[in-house]
Amino acid sequence: MTVSDTAALAAIGAAVLELKLPTVRTYAARLAETAVRERQTHLGYLAEILSAEIDDRTGRRRARRIAEARFPRAKRLADFNPDHIPGIAATLAALAAGAWIDAGEPVVLLGDSGTGKTHLLIGLGLAACEQGRRVRYATTAQLVNELAEAADQRQLSRVVARYGRLDLLLLDLCRPCDYADPVAATAVAA
Numbered sequence: 075m076t077v078s079d080t081a082a083l084a085a086i087g088a089a090v091l092e093l094k095l096p097t098v099r100t101y102a103a104r105l106a107e108t109a110v111r112e113r114q115t116h117l118g119y120l121a122e123i124l125s126a127e128i129d130d131r132t133g134r135r136r137a138r139r140i141a142e143a144r145f146p147r148a149k150r151l152a153d154f155n156p157d158h159i160p161g162i163a164a165t166l167a168a169l170a171a172g173a174w175i176d177a178g179e180p181v182v183l184l185g186d187s188g189t190g191k192t193h194l195l196i197g198l199g200l201a202a203c204e205q206g207r208r209v210r211y212a213t214t215a216q217l218v219n220e221l222a223e224a225a226d227q228r229q230l231s232r233v234v235a236r237y238g239r240l241d242l243l244l245l246d247l248c249r250p251c252d253y254a255d256p257v258a259a260t261a262v263a264a
Contacts, residue, residue: 097130098123139203143244145211151197154190166194170201175242192246199244207241214247 083103090099102123109119140148151170156163168174174181181198183191199209212220224233237243 095127097127101126135206136204139206139208140200143199143203143209143211145196145199147196148200149193149196150200151194154193154197159189166197169198172202172205172207175202175207195244195246199242202242208239209242209244210237210240211244211246214245217245 086102087099090096090102105119105123105126108114109122114122151166154166156166169181183194185191196211199211202209221230221233224230
């Protein structure tokens, strides 16, 4: 590495701190070596480094949205066994696409205990998070308690406004401490 390369890396380090580009800071030198080895153009190198930053930000944003949704556990639609519910596979594929969220339509999942309503609700929520939507999962008991506490503290409008910023609210009508025995689940597009 030449003196000019060292100076360039120092300038890049200062710039990425100012511009808040942590992935560029982490991978600039490594991708520069790869670019020299593969004889990439300056534009090719720039495209690679910016693509790495975008990929990293997308992954962190997805992880943050999933954490903010407060799912009790991770359940994916792909893990659901649709064999015991005839014709549900096509419906699930359509719901996973999220057009119903854009249209502001509610979805209600009804069925006997153990049929997978909570699994599907969480799976739809995870799919929405991965599409970049703001999602929140709560049991109805949790929601009622949160709203009652907010009303007691005279902060109800603040809590309602926070829920109003969501793209999707997932309400599970299960007993408060028993996620294994839900009676119904509702997804409400905000």
